[in-house]
Amino acid sequence: MTTATRRHSDRRISPVFLGIAAVMAVTGWAVWTNFAASPGIAVFLFVTSAWIVSLCLHEYAHARTALHSGDISIGTKGYLTLNPLAYTHAMLSIVLPVLFVILGGIGLPGGAVFIERGRITGRWKHSLISAAGPLTNLLFAVVCTAPFWLDALDGVPMVFRFALAFLALLQITAAILNSLPVPGLDGYGMIEPWLSYKIRRQVEPYAPFGLLAVFALLFIPEVNIAFFGVIDTVLSGLGVQEDYSYCGQDFYQFWSDRNPGCEAVANR
Template identity: 50%
Template sequence: MAYLGYGSVKFDVFLLVIGGWLVSLCLHEFAHAFTAYRGGDHSVAARGYLTLNPLKYTHVLLSIVLPLLFVLLGGIGLPGGAVWIDRGAVRGRLRRSLISAVGPAVNIVFGLALAAPFWFDPYPDEHRAFWAGLAFLGFLQFTAGLLNLLPIPGLDGYGIIQEYLPHDWRSALDKAQPWGMLFVFALLWWPPGGAVFFRIVYFLCELVGLPRDFVGAGSALIRFWQ
């Protein structure tokens, strides 16, 4: 619909971006679950985490409402889904770290896939709204990937290094995991912190070939009510 310009182009791009974001959330969480399953935690299959069903990964507030709100208001791809992993059933520290690492890796790979068409035609003139939506969706993948790699309790970046921390540090930081996202919100809304974060994201987008003006156009288009 966005490609053909059917009906309200803004609403079409909104559906494209939101639908693509839900797909990326499912792939992100499936990667966690599949890696855990291969590592020894077979309970993820019983919980339905290997089905790619978004209802198995989501919490209404944390997985849908807040991430969509941040996408619409600030263009931030929040990590919204969650799968419960029995890390004690997974053999080896490296495997447990890999479970956390594959989620952000999926976002980065998805972002690269969305950037690939722009390598051949960096400024497509036809169907511009569609390409703008695609570029903005790619931008969200890099925000989610980078955000998830921060070594903050509650994020995948902490899960990567968690196994290698001294026991006292780990015990203290594990207790702080419920507050990790609050710290992320504060960091992003703090002007210097948000500026540095988005500067890095835009640098990554330009590095892989996502045109910044298309990203900005896509961000504007999804606000179909304006």
């Protein structure tokens, strides 16, 4: 009975996560109804809380896949409660990804859950555990863009469309960047089980710097333009107009001067 009760508590959704989801719901309603005095602040709170929700789901996907692959210690670490405070590195998992979004409009999850890889056998299982996170971001992007590719935008307020488009952009950037075969990112985790022990040992010291290296590269103008050109192509394939995601970012960064074109489209 004690074991069963403990197992249930290990998987009960955290009040912290529920609170963040509530903020997402309330601010999403504020954006939809234009209830807030400043739509920019409402968009900021909605997108930021939704981004944190997606980060929690990203890490939950890693943890849940690891649990079913053989790491039964996952539950006791609190990873199945969706509580962001339970992650191994709160700074990397929540604070840095949110700062990346605020500073550059770039969605890039950080490392978080500690998985006892020694409990898991089979290279495919290890690769799938790493792939589960980016796949979650991709699914989140599909959900965000559903009104666009389903051609169901009638009645959807323009600013809310902008917010969804920007949120989708963050999810797609997260899915693509985190799938790069760079030490410290999930893309490297997908291929690591297939590398020789010698190569893994040589690469291991660079893992803590992979995330920051990718972020730094994106500030090189040529790299940034090429990368976001790919993102725009993906969003276009999902039915999202290019100017929608950038207007979403414009509203999100409410402290900056508003693009008159975005303001004009929003007020149609």
